[in-house]
Amino acid sequence: MLCVLAGAALALGVIILGFGGFDSFAHAAKYASVLRVIRWNFVGDYDLDDITDQALLSAVDSLDDDWSYYMDAESYASYQDYSANRYQGIGVTIMQDQATGGFAIQALTKDGPAHLAGLEVGDIIMAVDGISVAGKTSDDLRSLIQADYGKDAMVTVLSPDGSSRDVAVSCEEIYTSPVKYELLDGHVGYIAITNFRAGAGSEAVSAVEDLVGQGADSLVFDVRNDPGGQVSEMNEILDYLLPEGDLFIRADKRGHEEVETSGESCVELPMAVVVNRDSYSAAEFFAAALHDYGWAVTVGEHTTGKARSQVTLELRDGSAVHISKYSYLTPSRTDLYKAGGLAPDVEAELSQEKQTDLVNGWLEPEDDDQVQAAIDSLNESAQKR
Numbered sequence: 001m002l003c004v005l006a007g008a009a010l011a012l013g014v015i016i017l018g019f020g021g022f023d024s025f026a027h028a029a030k031y032a033s034v035l036r037v038i039r040w041n042f043v044g045d046y047d048l049d050d051i052t053d054q055a056l057l058s059a060v061d062s063l064d065d066d067w068s069y070y071m072d073a074e075s076y077a078s079y080q081d082y083s084a085n086r087y088q089g090i091g092v093t094i095m096q097d098q099a100t101g102g103f104a105i106q107a108l109t110k111d112g113p114a115h116l117a118g119l120e121v122g123d124i125i126m127a128v129d130g131i132s133v134a135g136k137t138s139d140d141l142r143s144l145i146q147a148d149y150g151k152d153a154m155v156t157v158l159s160p161d162g163s164s165r166d167v168a169v170s171c172e173e174i175y176t177s178p179v180k181y182e183l184l185d186g187h188v189g190y191i192a193i194t195n196f197r198a199g200a201g202s203e204a205v206s207a208v209e210d211l212v213g214q215g216a217d218s219l220v221f222d223v224r225n226d227p228g229g230q231v232s233e234m235n236e237i238l239d240y241l242l243p244e245g246d247l248f249i250r251a252d253k254r255g256h257e258e259v260e261t262s263g264e265s266c267v268e269l270p271m272a273v274v275v276n277r278d279s280y281s282a283a284e285f286f287a288a289a290l291h292d293y294g295w296a297v298t299v300g301e302h303t304t305g306k307a308r309s310q311v312t313l314e315l316r317d318g319s320a321v322h323i324s325k326y327s328y329l330t331p332s333r334t335d336l337y338k339a340g341g342l343a344p345d346v347e348a349e350l351s352q353e354k355q356t357d358l359v360n361g362w363l364e365p366e367d368d369d370q371v372q373a374a375i376d377s378l379n380e381s382a383q384k385r
Helices: 002-019 022-041 048-061 073-083 113-117 138-146 200-214 231-241 282-292 352-360 369-384
Strands: 069-071 086-089 092-096 103-108 124-128 152-158 164-170 172-175 179-184 188-193 218-222 245-251 257-262 271-275 297-300 308-314 320-329
Touching: 022 048, 048 069, 048 320, 069 073, 073 086, 073 308, 073 320, 086 138, 092 138, 103 113, 113 164, 124 138, 138 152, 179 200, 188 200, 188 369, 200 231, 218 282, 218 369, 231 245, 231 257, 231 282, 245 282, 271 282, 271 369, 282 297, 297 369
Parallel strands: 188 218, 218 271, 271 297
Antiparallel strands: 069 320, 086 172, 092 103, 103 124, 124 152, 152 164, 179 188, 245 257, 245 320, 308 320
C-alpha cells in the first residue's frame, strides 16, 4: 500500500512539475473537466484538435499583448516560411482590378516563375486552372495557386490589349529579398529594408559595400512600413555600421539584463534613416540606435513605440506560441514604449496618394517627399561642416 501511495505521489509530482506548479495543474484539470463535459454531453459533432487550438488561441490572446499569439501547426509552418522571407507562389505582386474583378499584376519577382513564363506587369489574372477568380479575395487566389505547389498552375490572364491567354506557371518556393538599393543622383546611396527577417542583415551590409564601391558618399536607409523581424539580423547591420559600444539591451521578467555590443569597425559616412508610423520593432530600434550614437539623422513620422522582443516556442504537435519574453532598451537605455516611440529629427509627411504609391512599390525616390527631406538634411549638414 505504501508503494502504491508513493508511486501515485511521484506521478502527481511529475504532472504538477510538467504543468508548472499546483496553480497551473488546477487550471489544466479544469480544462480537462470541460472536455469531459463535452465528450459525455454534447449532442453535435466536434473536433478535439479544433477545440484545443481555439482554447490556446484565446489563452494567449487574453494576455492583451499585440505581439504574443498562438499558432496551430499549419499557421506555424507558414510563419516559418514568412520568417525566412520565403513563400509558395509564382512571384507576382497583385491588386484587385475593379473593372474585371480579377487581379492586376503590379510587379514581378525577377527571374521568378511568372517572369520566366512571360507574364507581364499590367496583365490581369482572371482564372487559375479554369476556376474564375473574379470577385474572390487575394487569399482565395493564393490558395488556388498554392494548391499547385511543385507543379504548373494554368493561369488565364487578360492582356492590356484585351486579348486573353493561358500560361503555364510553376508554383515554387520563392525567396523575396528584404533589401533593395540604388545609387541616387548626388552620390547618395539609398537602401530600403522591407523587413529584418532572414537575410536582411547580410544583404544590407552587402548593399552598403556595393554602394560605397559605386561612389556613394552618404547613405539613406528607408525602414518605412517595416514590421521588424529578428534581433540577430538587425544587430548584424548595426554592428557593421556603428563604432564600439553597447548595442541592444534586453531584460527578462526577473530584470536580468543581457547586453549585446558592437565591434570597433564602423562606417563613417553621413547617414539618414526614414521612418513612419508603421516602422515597428527592429525597424524603429534600428533608427533609434543610429540616432543614439549621433550616426544618423531621423526623418519622417513618429514611430509606434514597441519595446518588447519575442521568442517562438514550438510545441510537440507542431504548433507554437510566439510570446513576448523580453523588454529592451536602445544604446542610450531609452525604453521606446515609455517614450511613445521615436520622434524624428526632421518631420516630413506624404500625401495620401503618395502613401498608397509607397505601399504598392510605385513611389520613386525622386518623387518621395520623405526621402528627399532626408537628402536635403544630409546636404545641409554637409554645408555646415
